[in-house]
Amino acid sequence: MFRKKLTGWDLLFNISFYTIFTLFALLCIFPFYYIFINTISANDLSTKGLILFYPRGIHFDNYLEIFKLKDIGRATLVTVSRTVIGTVGTVLCTSFVAYILSKKNLWKRKLWYRFFIITMYLNAGLIPWYMNMRMLGLTNNFFAYVIGVINPYNLVLVKTFVEGIPDSLEEAAEMDGAGTITVFFRVILPLSKPVLATIAVFTAVLQWNQFMDTLILMDDARLTTLQYVLWQFLNQSSSIARILQGSGAAAIIDPSRLLTPTSIKMTISIVVVFPIMVLYPIFQRYFVSGIMLGAVKG
């Protein structure tokens, strides 16, 4: 290989590419940094608008205080529960259904596969969906968050993967007297780890970010999620005032520690974005492999 020396044009383009990409990356990350430094700075300085590029008067009381607010503690619990239960349920059920559907001798195999896949395009609309959930008793019910365990897109991904597992492995296990369920847990699940990790990370993000189901199905404040609380605070300052009144926050005299509506909004935002910021770089390859697998037609 020989490398030609850089011409003036090359240099110009290199500089502009680096500049554009640095600016865009900053545009993506700076807002989160800005919110974060405001949550750890003295709250009175933050209110006056003095925290723009670096934190001042660093403290972490906002994070300690916010979980003492009753609504937010409970919303965190609900959000974590739905994410964990929903993800485990989806991964187990989707992979089980995908495994059964991959069996050549399944009775009416083609029909049942279509039965699941068609739901991609079946969208009855918001009101009929709401009427149906109400009829099934899934309004104001935690199960509504975690019951949608069969997602057709995930099903296609896992089924394609499972079909690539050599039949001989299953047959060997069946020779040893293992039933369908044992084969599923002992052979199929361990071998499908890469694709299961992919659907797990996508489902977890979806569950964590889900907002509409709370908005439409849940009146009960005990079933509120963090996303919904954040939206309420962004829209209705009255709901923040109510929460602050009941919290005894007024007992804090130091103005640099006193919770304000803005400090609450910002702190919840960081709580909501924190798991994604931390976990995304670690699981990035699973996300990327997900979009690659998805690009392959099912």
Added chain:
Amino acid sequence: MKQKGFHLFLMLVPFIILVFLLNYLPLYHWRAVFYNYKPSLALTSDRFVGFDNFINLIGNKFQMERLFQVLANTFALSGLSMLTLPLAMFFAIFLSEIRCSPFKKVVQTLTTIPNFISWVLVYSVASSAFATNDGFVNRLLVQMGVIDQGISFLSSSNHVWIVQIAWYTWKSLGWSAIMYFAAMSNIDQELYGAAEVDGAGRFARIWHITIPSLVPTLFVMLVLNIANFVNYGFEQPFVFQNVMNQRYIETLDLFVYNQGIAGRNQAAAIIIGILKTFVSLVLVFSANGVSKLVRKESVF
């Protein structure tokens, strides 16, 4: 053997029932369009009104005007988001021109993160950046003495579509580029070598080799976009809507919510929902047909 197959089917039954209840049963509630539906009352025969709901919707001039605006908004937002599709391709092409691979990795990671945060959080970001009193931009401009008072960026009726597309692009651009990176890694590297020997410069190579290899991916994205033309998301316009911008931000999905859940016009909401389902099915199949015709391969 046959018995085994039936045995397998029995294990599938609970899931068939679950999917039937959650995904098929809602269609049964379409019958509510023929009733005088109120959320708290059962659909009894004395509430049956036939096609009255359709006639009322078409006859209501005020509703129809709003509906045409809603259609315009949906088409504008979907259309504009389609125009931004090539951006992701150029993002990928130019980023891959950079030789420093740690820089590339960091840019890729940072620019894909916004795709994985919720629209509620995007709105939170928007308000901490652009709020009239305590947003970053207004504070900075006031402190620099450029303006005396904060500008109300978020509750403005100007350029609503462009602003929404800007947020949409901010959120999705980095992630959309991932597809093109994958497609680029499949390009035969010898092509570049041969082109270089022939004296092709950097831009000649991009123009004659890279872009033609990425066009099929761009085409697939375009087809997917056409299939979803009437489904410009619900959450984005929902979190960004306010009294000032509502006229231009209300999409079909948001209209259905505003009428049927927030408002009292369930009949109109159900009718629009049903029409949307049919239009969207037609779009899916025609987009697929176009894809079959052009690429001899279906997208779905």
